[in-house]
Amino acid sequence: MRPPLLNPLFAPVTSLAGVGPKQDKLLRYLLGRDETPRLVDLLLHLPSSVIDRRARPKVRDAVPGTVVTLEITVDRHRPPPPRNSRAPYLVYASDDTGDVVLTFFRAKPGYVEKLLPVGAKRYVSGTLQMYDGMAQIVHPDRVVDEAAFAKLSGIDPVYPLTEGLALGALRRAIAQALQKLPDLPEWISPEVIRRCHFPPIEDALTRVHVPIELTDVLPDSPFWSRLAFDELLAGQLALALVRAQLRRPAGNRHTGDGHLRKKIIDALPYALTTSQQKAVAAIAEDLRQPVRMLRLLQGDVGSGKTVVALLAAAAVVEAGKQAALMAPTEILARQHIKTIAPLAERAGLRVAILTGREKGKERREILARLEAGEIDFLVGTHALIQDDVAFKALALAVVDEQHRFGVRERLALTEKGEAVDVLVLSATPIPRTLVLTYFGDMDISELREKPAGRQPIDTRAVPDTRLDEVIEAVGRALSAGKRVYWICPLVEESETVNLTDAEARFKSLQQRFGGQVGLVHGKMRGADKDRVMAQFAAGEIGLLVATTVVEVGVDVPAATIMVIENAERFGLAQLHQLRGRIGRGSEASTCLLLYREPLSEMSKARLKVIRETTDGFRIAEEDLRLRGEGDVLGVRQSGLPGYRIARSDVHAQLITQARDEALRIMKENPKLAGPRGEALRCLLYLFERDEALPLMGAG
Template identity: 60%
Template sequence: MRPALLNPLFAPVTALPGVGPKMAPLYDTLLGEPGRPARVVDLLFHLPHGVIDRSARPRIADAPLDAIVTLEVRVDEHRPGPPNRRNAPYRVVVSDDSGDIALVFFNASARRMEALLPLGEKRWVSGRIEMWDGRRQMVHPDRVLDAAAVETMPPFEPVYGLTAGLGPRSIAKAAGAAVERIPTLPEWQDAAWLRSRKSPSFADALRALHHPSAAAALAPDAPARIRLAYDELLASQLALLLARQHMKKAAGRSQAGNGRIAERLIRSLPFGLTGAQTAAIADIRKDLAAPERMLRLLQGDVGSGKTVVALIAMATVVEAGRQAALMAPTEILARQHYEKLRPLAEAAGLRAALLTGRDKGAGRRAVLEGLASGDVDILFGTHALFQEDVAFSDLGMAVVDEQHRFGVHQRLALSRKGEAVDVLVMTATPIPRTLVLSYFGDMDVSVLREKPAGRQPIDTRVVSLDRLDEVVSGVGRAIASGARAYWVCPLVEENEELDVAAAQERFETLTQIFGARVGLVHGQMKGKDKDAAMAAFAAGETAILVATTVIEVGVDVPEATIIVIEHAERFGLAQLHQLRGRVGRGSGKSSCLLLYKAPLGEVAKARLETMRRTEDGFEIAEEDLKLRGEGDVLGTRQSGMPGFRLAVPEKHGELLQAARDDAKLVLATDPDLAGDRGQALRALLYLFERDAAIRLIRAG
């Protein structure tokens, strides 16, 4: 149960003055989630992103153009527009002892203007001054106030993200009311840490951000921002460590293999293992032999050989008399892992099978029977592996490929298909260090940074779309000499149907030039048609494969040496890096052409320059984090995995290790959060909606 103390913060925004039934849907659009209306806490965590400085109060003659100023003026004259011109502006001339200026209003009634700016009266007006027809004017002042009202006008006004229909003053007023509702909360931070950082309390930090005293008050390194970022990071690290504690507490099983199958596998490989692969295998074997459950992330750049590490790990589990499963996010990838690893597995005496949502009838039944009887050692498949009717004889290990979008609780759920299942999560998306701690803090991590011997560097070039004809001719010359090429079509406004239309159009254009040598693959094709298109390309029956980003992950055709990415400026860095990784997989010299449409924005230019400069996925990931932020880099925008609301990992990364160490210390001394600080930390977990972690404490 959430502590009653926090109830005022989890009340709907309609509990705030001025937020009635008419405004509620606008707040829901801005701050709510499907099925959950906006709450007071959502408004408190919707921090201003800037300020309007109304502190400058010059005389009219000294007021700068194009800057916001607040002027004390006398109302001299009203000049309504001619009666026969409905759209003519209404002008009010005002002055001080240094000169005059016209206030300009459109669609204004004389009655309203006379009430707002009575002749001969003193008023304060705030807004931006511009020149028109040689005279100074202020169009639609932001504020027109009398002497009493100007006393209450804040010199710095917060600027919030808005939605259509919701004005800045409404949201500022509601946020001010939300701040007043913050109850007296127990202090969950360590007293010494607060003193060393000169940190405000949680409530004072929110107050300082919603009522900023200057633009600098909102900076990521401002004390109030650091306080709230650290609160959120501590909640996140505490939740991850509680999940890990729960996982480790649940009895594991030692799965120490004798090495006979794994060694046979390693001897049969056509290449030697890299140092990083050898180290990762040693880590995994140590985890498997331990009596606790394994929960490990295997992070490797494109082409670093993760799947071989996973196969050797699965062989170790089979040596111990159990079964293993490898789950991939798409059918293409599951099938590809199966086809690539099955010959190696079978040569070493492992019995492998494939199960996807497409398998029906007798074939599916045979796989399920083999699984239940223990005749299948390793099962490859999609999330279909975890459906109700799939029963293993004795599942010892689940390998999850490319599911870095999984949250902690899905990871825990995966291991329920057997008794004390060890879990290995693989990703080919190099993840910056701060995000590994943020999202995978419950896991041990192995990193593969080396590429296997024989991998060729990829020549990456950035080419304007104006030279499309030259690119087509160049690809034509290459395929005439036996090369194979991917042609990736642009992302169209994150709309899969439009993406498919773009791919279809490019396919038709290239088919007119190269005939039946062009293939097409996209996400809306039936599974068997996709497989057929991929197989034709792999076999060399087609030489150019036009594709959407469906080929982004794991597609492996060593003979493909060219990739053309159209409208590369529309793709994120991680995605460009994944796509480029489709080539350079064999011994041939490979190239990547990034086609862009000019003119390029600064971020797009930086992105393409990074791609041209380096192939190091980890360097690219750090750069991507700077350019886009954590939600995009990890895909949390789409996945429902919790992103951060107050902490910005790319700006607050150095706080993360401190939060990690603090959380470890807390759980070492008070694993059930039962002491005074522990109770306060429970409130923190509920506040940042990491309360699932508290259920894990209860579950023991």
């Protein structure tokens, strides 16, 4: 139950004056919510910069192109002529040193007269420009009388916005939300507050939204840092609660005698790498222990994680139990089953797949077999955690690409069995600091080597002015029977616009190469995507134009060339993932990074790293250094995925402190009892980490 104290902050934004259905829709988009945002969402939407209105020159001394605040007297109005609505509404004003014109376009009749009555003294603020030798301010940002001016700090926050939402409207909504802030209890321990010089939470929120100094809104200010620590602590505490639940003593353990694992290893066309052998041994040891396994298996594209997951599944099946693997996308789930099925068959392991595509009778049959224990290993998507999916004896949950799943999904799968062991796979090697942030103290296995027989990839950066040469080279490759990927960017902010990129490129290449070209993108139906992918895999088409839907889980060993258009628009991890689609067979491969000039310093650095190395662990570290975690985990473009306030580059040292604090809380007060426990529950609800709270009552 949410502490009643927080109810005012969980009221919908539409309860504020001036926030109607139109603003609700815009705020949902801005704040990334499916339903109407709440006041707490507004308060945690922090400014990106400030406008300093403290410069108060006389008109004569005002510097053109700067933001100024002038104390003026209104002299006269000049409305636009009746038949010319496009002409501006002009207000002539002055001080004792000179004149200034205030210009309004499309002003509502009566609005300007009320705002600037003739003869009145007003304070106006905005960017001053010279026009025909006359000082003017177009649409002043602020027009206030003396009483209102006395209340202004002179520093205005500027927020990230979305098209159609005015800055003034957002500021007014946030100001109202601040008024509703209840008296919150302190959840940070006194020694951490002392050590980090943190202000109380109310002061932190107020000073970030109503800055007194220009530095108040910087991420390294004590105000922003306090909020970042709160957010990190909520995340770490939720992980610690989950971990405590998953780490409880588990009764009968899930490891068999090794006969199925031996059959699978014998069926492999190659020997396991050293790090695969180590990972398999570590997992077998975990499965023998009296506590549940919680292990992260991370390795580069193509390092053989699926085979390790299959051997882990075989270990529990030997003990008469079942295993499940949950992947974030259908493409990925089908890719896993393609690797798993032939090996499982040789070992006599019964596998099946369950995604949104299995419907009706087919789905009912799978569920019946699962519940009867006739399926040993079920692979699927979110479909696995639906209520009607019941296992006879689930003992192992393998979760792929973990950072795309929340704590909630992780738990939903483990709840379908008794004392379920958890193995998490990540195809993007994750730097140590991030492992702590997203996974808590998980045990880690790393797959460092590439499987035998993989060929190196020659990576080159080419300016897009040489596009024609690249198309010529692709033509020669197609004539030689080679298979080619052509990747176009799909930027989240305007998917609709950028989809035409892929479609336009497809059309232009189709004109050139005819039926040899196929197209795959995220807006297509699953069955259509699969059909085109199958044609490409079978060699019926030689050139596949695609968006980043092929980033994970697409395996066509015969593909040896990849062209990535607008490569400067992708993050390092994404470029690395995309490039990992080639170099999977025995032939040498080439990756061409087409970029548009001029390149920013960041883009130059990224393209340099990707050309120099194919080591995913090094790439992940470089990515973290260059741009923060957002792209290392491939979720958002910058900042910590799942975190709105904490920034890796600024708050890295707070991650460790938040983790230590969470572990100390779990040691001293694991049930979150008493006043401090109640305060911590408030924290978990405020930052939407409360999904871990029901666990404390469980088991």
